[in-house]
Amino acid sequence: MYIGVTNNLKRRIYEHKNKLLDGFSKKYNLTKLVYYEIFDSVQNAILKEKYLKGKKREFKISLIENFNPTWKDLYDDIIF
Numbered sequence: 001m002y003i004g005v006t007n008n009l010k011r012r013i014y015e016h017k018n019k020l021l022d023g024f025s026k027k028y029n030l031t032k033l034v035y036y037e038i039f040d041s042v043q044n045a046i047l048k049e050k051y052l053k054g055k056k057r058e059f060k061i062s063l064i065e066n067f068n069p070t071w072k073d074l075y076d077d078i079i080f
Contacts, residue, residue, distance in 0.1 A: 001057070002030045003052050005045045005046055005049050009036060010078050013033045013078070014075075017075065032075070033075045033078075034068050034071050034074065035074075036074065
């Protein structure tokens with residue numbers, strides 16, 4: 001699982017899907033967007049990112065499954 005912060009989710013997921021950036025998601029072939037949140041400030045987004053990175057995998061799976069039970073790729077549904 002990859003957790004990150006961006007100011008342009010559509011662009012960032014496109015980069016991951018097309019392996020345009022070296023790093024964790026490219027190394028492990030992570031190409032699906034299965035969960036996201038929108039924040040009103042970068043500071044709040046970073047706080048949530050740090051919080052989630054500190055949680056165990058089981059917590060993250062539960063969070064995803066409550067938001068997106070089928071783990072559908074949400075990339076095409078992004079409208080903002």
